[in-house]
Amino acid sequence: MGILVDENTKVVVQGITGRVGSIQAKLMLDYGTKIVAGVTPGKGGTFIHNVPVYDTVEEAVAKTGADTSILFVPAAFAKDAVIEAVDAGIKLIVAIPEHVPVHDTMRMIEYAKRRNVKIIGPTTPGVISPGKTKIGIMPASVFSEGSVGIVSRSGTLLYEIAGNLSLAGIGQSTCLGIGGDPVVGTSLTEVLQMFQEDDQTKAVVIVGEIGGVQEEEAAHFIKQMNKPVVAYIAGRSAPPGQRMGHAGAIILGERGTVESKINALREAGVKVANRPADIVGIVEDIIKK
Amino acid sequence: MGILVDENTKVVVQGITGRVGSIQAKLMLDYGTKIVAGVTPGKGGTFIHNVPVYDTVEEAVAKTGADTSILFVPAAFAKDAVIEAVDAGIKLIVAIPEHVPVHDTMRMIEYAKRRNVKIIGPTTPGVISPGKTKIGIMPASVFSEGSVGIVSRSGTLLYEIAGNLSLAGIGQSTCLGIGGDPVVGTSLTEVLQMFQEDDQTKAVVIVGEIGGVQEEEAAHFIKQMNKPVVAYIAGRSAPPGQRMGHAGAIILGERGTVESKINALREAGVKVANRPADIVGIVEDIIKK
């Protein structure tokens, strides 16, 4: 099955006529993703890549039955785009934009959670269930279908690790980035809960990094999981107090260090790899058992 | 029974140590109202008229079981006082202050309604169930216990009409002013619904005035009532477009004239008095029947 999305997921692309939105919509269509609609205010009635464009998400949902949205709007408009999607009845929102003001992120998550709508991101590469659908910006070539679930705080490191596994013949059920911001719509723990329930997923790889306490919180949940979990945490050589690329990746005081994360995960029985490529061997061992 | 309040209603006075709050608290206590607590931030731990004062409504409710609040706070703080009372579990709020900014009024009503808390007012004289309790600023002497319910958009005109009835030996079940502002917490119609359900109330007097469409809306409901309704509407000689004392009393275009109100009420079977004192004769006739 995989989690969150599959071949039946009907996607609306918010911001489909923008530079990035149109390129990425094409790449998703090429992968086989069911993009049923795009939304760009003022462009309603046109088509792009044969996908009908609407002025509002409400209209797109009414006409096409879209249930999932992916955002390619400027960061300043992300909050409104999310609220529009929620109001239109969308159930899963993949929020690609980076640099969304964190106050906006908190407001849009509060709004969506109260209405039982899931947000992945912001600053997420999206989610892919290889062989079924890709709702995100990841390069398709590094993923392959199989039974390992990957959840990552980083986009590009997700590609690297998925690519390594694919090269070794180990396919994936679903891979997603939860987003690199300090506040995200769906946490590491929530994704692990979904993997735990998923039949297709036999093992889970966590790709973490410095900053925050999501890995530590996830460790609590892992203790109750009956599937093997493997992890890699980036940022051993990051200096404290420096923002490493995005607002989430920063070591503040004693919180958010690689050590505290590795310790918490190991204590929960997780095998932690020293380098990204080492994941492969560990997962191979698990699968052979 | 009467509506909204009775001899068991436990009242907290918000702003009890202020000039008006302390005088009015004394007058209510003299009437027999069960004032169990007062609230003034920073005055917690003191007493006034033997009533304990607390810093927060939450504390007052926890310590005394107050279920109803009356506000004597400056208009600019009315909104926060209402939200505090709602959060503390108060079920009925009598909002005395006049000149509350209407945006604040809309916000506080929205907040209270969503949590099933009733607000009377703002700009209300409050509510009195003669012989039982007085939660308001009305002069007690003009009211007497009996079976006529009075609901008024005006404070002083309520006193005049209740006084006229009392002098004629016609007592009241409950009398209240819904408040003179354009937006109020409880409408004329909602009060009529309560009177309709009340055993003690045998007839209802509406004291209306120009402005808004509350009387017209009430007329709709009156058609389904099985109790006689009498009305007086003030403002026949008011010029259009002029604000007569408070924001609610203004004739805008064709809306809110005395004629439209009288017509709507008469059509619903209401006997409409030409002058305040004429109410007495009409009510007497009804009671004799």
Add this chain to the structure above:
Amino acid sequence: MRLLEYEAKELFRNFGIPVPNGAVVKSPAEIALAIERVGLPLVVKAQVPVGGRGKAGGIKLAYSFEEAVREAENLLYSSLKGHTVRYVLLEKQLKIAKEYYLGVTIDQSAGKPVVMLSTEGGMDVEEIAKKKPESLISKRVEMSRGFYEFEARGMCKQLGLEGSLLVKVSETLRKLYEVFIKYDAIIAEINPLAITENGEVFAADAKIEIDDDALFRQTSLNIKPEERVEDPLKAEAIKIGVTYVRLDGDIGVIGSGAGLTMATIDIINDFGGKASNFLETGGGITEQLMYNAVKLLVKDERLKALFINLYGGINPMVQAANGIAKAYRELKVTIPILVKLVGNEQEKAWEILENAGIPVIKSIRTEDAVERLMKIIEGF
């Protein structure tokens, strides 16, 4: 408090709502420069805080420099619908293809702001609702949630707007809601929103009315209400904190509470009299306020009698009586005064008035008081 058109447009400009190029003048000396700055052809608009200026001759078109000067000079300092024209707005004429209506106001029954949009602008919203209801979309707003631009787009869609017009109109409507919220407005209206021949949109007119009760916190607007009314008695009333409305009779009325005061005037009418005013004290009576209120009315030379009708609920009747007595004494009032006053400590208050030589009605019936008043006037 209604803002003048040019003031409202300044707020619009700050919020990014497009307004026509224009300049405001408050003296003839400024007219020529303003015309040059704005450019011909012009619309010359008298700035008065009331509707219906066009029909009343307050809006003129000018195609030449001379014409513009003449129209502006004619309007400046003229009287329009009871208001002296202190400002004239000179605006570049637009090539208007269509006129829309955009408004945010308060739905009193719902207790919520309501956002309205119509593709039929230029007439007032009641008229639109009556004549072209299908052209009018309205949406009530939950204040804690706010109003989003996508909702404005939804409204535009329902009226068939598309393309860049949909984008511009919905952006303008969202900004209008922001103005409404930011400035504690009770009405914020763009009527018409002009759609020009080349698809641009402009707020051709602007109406903003601020909640008087919120002026205390709208300090950025720097409004002194007493400076904005023509009637000196009304200006005085604002200063002393009472509500005054001029009527065309000769019996002065002071009441506590709007309803009672209106009823009093109605009854005076019924008894063949005619009130000179509505004056309502609100719930904040003090000795000084009462003194000031009496002083304000007796300035009015039309008055042949003064009737005061008070209830002591929140208002202190002894203080009220003291204020009336003091005014009667100090101002050497020669017209008859009659007071009806009921409530807490009424006996003490009656005594004060009677000692001052002011007749008091002790009945609770305003009708009795007015009957007596008419007799006093006849006998005088």
Add this chain to the structure above:
Amino acid sequence: MRLLEYEAKELFRNFGIPVPNGAVVKSPAEIALAIERVGLPLVVKAQVPVGGRGKAGGIKLAYSFEEAVREAENLLYSSLKGHTVRYVLLEKQLKIAKEYYLGVTIDQSAGKPVVMLSTEGGMDVEEIAKKKPESLISKRVEMSRGFYEFEARGMCKQLGLEGSLLVKVSETLRKLYEVFIKYDAIIAEINPLAITENGEVFAADAKIEIDDDALFRQTSLNIKPEERVEDPLKAEAIKIGVTYVRLDGDIGVIGSGAGLTMATIDIINDFGGKASNFLETGGGITEQLMYNAVKLLVKDERLKALFINLYGGINPMVQAANGIAKAYRELKVTIPILVKLVGNEQEKAWEILENAGIPVIKSIRTEDAVERLMKIIEGF
């Protein structure tokens, strides 16, 4: 972006949060006048955007005019914790009886603002939480609802505050939340809030950190981030739109994505190398951005090699390759460059690089690339 103390206190003052009387100087010539304006005795405070100034010698007490001048002159233009002191704040000393902690920050797990209050100020909040947890109350805030003063009063009650102190502290806490919201803060902190001997409260220190991603709409603050960093390479990075962190090695690193870039640096460390920096492009790579990033790093004389590690998901790999090749050619780069680049149109990108004479790693494993890099460096 962290504001300087005096800037944060200006915002506080605008919101009615009491701050000590003070004056800021940015040149020795201003010191004397500032001392006279503020009055003795004084606290002389170096304005640098980091904590721990007191321990580092950035905060001095002065009791005489001469002492104040000397301390201010000594601090001005000195270097404190890696920052040049460009401003010195002179503040009247307070007679402090107690110190409280007030803070609003973001609870990342809850995804909500959290308001915190402690009666033990002066140490940082993590320390309070560890040493005096019973003195610390925190409350998460639903943003659409807001934070009310009565809730602050409830927090004060829980810590045993009463009387006017309860009123003043809760008012300050509510205003601090307003500052947090208004300015898109990620931290707004008063530590300590000084309670003086006569019961007044003052924000003795002020810490506000603004969300970098919201600076675009916080125009009233007028902050140019690139003017606020000491490191010229970091300033340049802000201008060209990439994130740069200086490290103390000699291998330049450019990566797309924070996680990949950090992992790359970790792996370089594992292989016995040492990165000179962290440079992350984000998802907005263009030819120009890539050119600028390479240009920025090769300015650094410490560099003995440059490793570029990119993934083409949202980033266009052909443009990236063009930018690298252009920089290599135009800047006449003499140190070895190695590029690992994977993703959409990777073959085309590889070809561009190889044609420019830049070695490319086609493996997906960063470990392979770093291994090769170390060999290149050794052989060079």
